[in-house]
Amino acid sequence: MTPTLKPGITPRTAPDDGSDRFATLTFERDVAAPLAVLWEVWTAPAARAVWAAPSPSVTVEFLEADTRVGGREVSLCKVEGQPDIRCECGWLDLQPAVCSVNYEVISSGGVTQAAALVTADFSGADERSRLVVTVQLSSLAEDMEAGYRQGFAAGLDNLAGAAERTMVLQRVIQAPRSIVWGAWMNPETLPQWWGPDGFSCRTKRIDLRTGGEWVFDMIAPDGTVFPNHHLYGEVRAEERFGYTLLWGENGPKHADAWASFEDQDGATKVTLGMVFSTAAEFQQAKGFGAVELGLQTLGKLERFVKSG
Missing domain, CATH: 3.30.530.20 (START domain)
Incomplete structure (x- = not known):
């Protein structure tokens, strides 16, 4: 954690006697x-x-x-x-x-x-x-x-x-880490399972690499369209990646997020975290059931992996 230096002060060598070191x-x-x-x-x-x-x-x-x-x-x-x-x-x-x-x-x-x-x-x-x-x-x-x-x-x-203002979701999926990672970080398969039960995805652009993006609509069972834009930061294969969630293409930031993947006795522990931009957005997300909907999404991932 970076210390705070007083403006205008250039650090100098401290006395050799160790009195204040x-x-x-x-x-x-x-x-x-x-x-x-x-x-x-x-x-x-x-x-x-x-x-x-x-x-x-x-x-x-x-x-x-x-x-x-x-x-x-x-x-x-x-x-x-x-x-x-x-x-x-x-x-x-x-x-x-x-x-x-x-x-x-x-x-x-x-x-x-x-x-x-x-x-x-x-x-x-x-x-x-x-x-x-x-x-x-x-x-x-x-x-x-x-x-x-x-x-x-x-x-x-x-x-x-x-x-x-952070939400953390976890699920242990009974499949090797390489398989779980492959289902997530594959532009062909990610849109097939992403989202809560009953939701589907309509992709405009997808590039799941460091510096890449996924522009897509999530479509609810009643037909309501939710525009999404994910911007990907560092991607470490089969370990983790970070991304930013925007409200629609190039829209306002919704959250900073990450997913990590850990071996657990032949299974894979998946952790999905989101730091919402404001406390109000966090409370709003909790209010409409984001925890339950997010866990449904991870459940769909597990079913997709097992079906493959």
Whole structure:
């Protein structure tokens, strides 16, 4: 998570005596979202991209994202008029909905500014969850502790807000991951099963690659037409992909979404997540039964796979 640097300050080497180089910082957040949702928003690259920037004046560009033990995340924090800040995060331990541990190295202009060990502990019950983040910081430049406090506090506020408007659907499908992925990321088969029970798809354009899109209409059983436009971000074969949902072709953004695929004893655990653009859209979606309709869609995927 990128720290906040004060405008106009260029990081400098800290004193050699170590007097202000080390700090342990603790952040706590109570979140009005289920534990499974909070974990997904903390770990899923598409969700992390939603809440990573500490303020609207900061742009975070992700160069690499691989949330698994041994994987790493590399991003650039960009502020107009200031040098880019590079953040490298390496995942050391991931215990779903329990704990994560990662290292973090911050640099600018090729010079390391700080290194940290970040431990996140998760707990919760029903529709509420709690996150406690401990940062053991080794600061190699001026004002890094203050920057870390500001950056983490703002980022975790963003995280809580994002989690509270996120929907996560999961289903274990009794088929190998390659088969499930192939049914989803194939332009011939995706339109055959996508959508809730009784819905059909009418495709205008489809290109299921990084930078691609799917422009289509979903048609309800009563004939009502719902225009959709999916814009695809990073696609990692048989692992995950991220995409943006628009209301119709080039329409307003509806949600940032992702799907991930995990082996589970010969079956495939599919996770479909959506961070809605606003809390109002999230509540509206829940109100018209988006959870049930989404689970129906995953059920259609399973039936399609088994029928093949």
